[in-house]
Amino acid sequence: MDILEHIQELYPTLTKKQKTIADYLIANPEEISYITLAQLSQQTRSSELTLLRFCQKLGCSTFVGLKEQFRDYTQKMIRIASSSTYFVPELEAGKAPERERMLLEICSQEVSAFSEFISDLPMDTILAASDKIRRSNRIFIFAHDISKVPGEFLKLRLLILYYNVILIDLSDLEQTQKTLRKLTEGDLVILFSFPRYYFPIGNIAKKASESGVPILTITDSDASPAACHSDLLLICPTSTEMFYNSMTIPIAMLNILASCLVIDSISPSERQNFINTLSS
Template identity: 90%
Template sequence: MDILEHIQELYPNLTKKQKSIADYLTANPEEISYITLAQLSQQTQVSELTLLRFCQKLGCSTFVGLKEQFRDYTQRMIRIASSSSYFIPELETGEAPERERILLKICNHEASAFSGFISDLPFDSIIAASDEIRRSNRIFIFAHDISKVPGEFLKSRLLILYFNAILIDLSDLEQTQKTLRQLTKGDLVIFFSFPRYYFPIGNIAKKASEAGVPILTITDSDASPAACYSNLLLICPTSTELFYNSMTIPIAMLNILASCLVIDIISPAERQSFIDTLSS
């Protein structure tokens, strides 16, 4: 039985105040892994002592124990959300021509999507993102699952350009929470967010925005969970007939963003020789 099921089981026997706490926890399960006792007290408008008694009612001796149960719940939801995110098309035969036909169809789809992306590049957003990166003392890149691929790629590009870039694996809840607490003026947060969206990312983005730092989200849609908390968006369509996410367009976007940074920070006389080093 997970923590939410346990709360549901005890709910009929809770006091009015305890039910209000239970309602908040049930409505915001992903938030509890990152919230402090004082913050939860403020959000639920009950005293810290009442919250601690509620924890004991659930069988948790401390608030940390309650957070650990919610962390376990969140991790389970992450595993469910990260399960098989693609399908394998049925082949009419096992012969090479059939495989080639499917591959050609996939290639044509990617080429069409890439052509549309290039013809409608959001230059204003790319330049604004470049300016924000140049102003930053520390750049925290948050990514999960397949998003770690472009996350690592961006980190390597930024390190080449001597920016202080750190990649945070969102599945490491403890490190994520620690980083959110340490955000300060001069920091920039970059989220990678593609389907299936990482379960707690909306709440994590909310916490980052509450720290008052600028947020750049690289995602497939302005309706993605982190988008509403972001100062800047770079939209990269990723859907294909085979996979939820093709990284063709996100990687292209990052190359364009890195090129913009090079143009901004390298003198004209040095640009070509520096661009040549990027291939390494």
């Protein structure tokens, strides 16, 4: 039995105030892994003592114990959301012409999607994103699962350009929580979010936003969970008939963004010599 099931089982025995707390936990399960006792007290308009007694009611001796149970719940939801990320087409083995036809069709779809992307590049947003990166003292890239591929790619590009950049693996809940707590003025958060969306990503974006730092989200849709808390969105369509996410367009977007940073950062007289070093 997970923590939400346990709360729901005990719900009829709770006091009115405890039900208010329970309602908040049930409605915001992904948030509890990252929240402090003082913050939960403010959100539920309950004293810290009342919250500690509520924890004991659930069988947790401390608030940390409650957070650990919610962390376990979050990890379970992450595993569920991270299951199979590809579709297996119906195809009889050994039929080479059919395989070739399917591969050519996939290539055609990639070319079509890329052409549409290039023809409608969000230049204003790319320029604004470049400005945010250049003005930042520290850059924190948050990514998970398939999103770590473009996340690592962007990190390497920014390191070449001598930016102070750190990649945070969102599956490490403790490191994610520590990083969110230490965000300060001059920092920039870059979130990667592609289907299937990482379960707590909306709450992580919300927490980063509450710290006051700017947020750049690179995602497949303006309806993705992190989008509403972001200052800038770079939209990269990723869906194909074979995979939930093709990285063709996200990687292209990052190359364009990195190119913009080179143009902005290097004097014209040194620009070509510097560009020649990027392949290394």
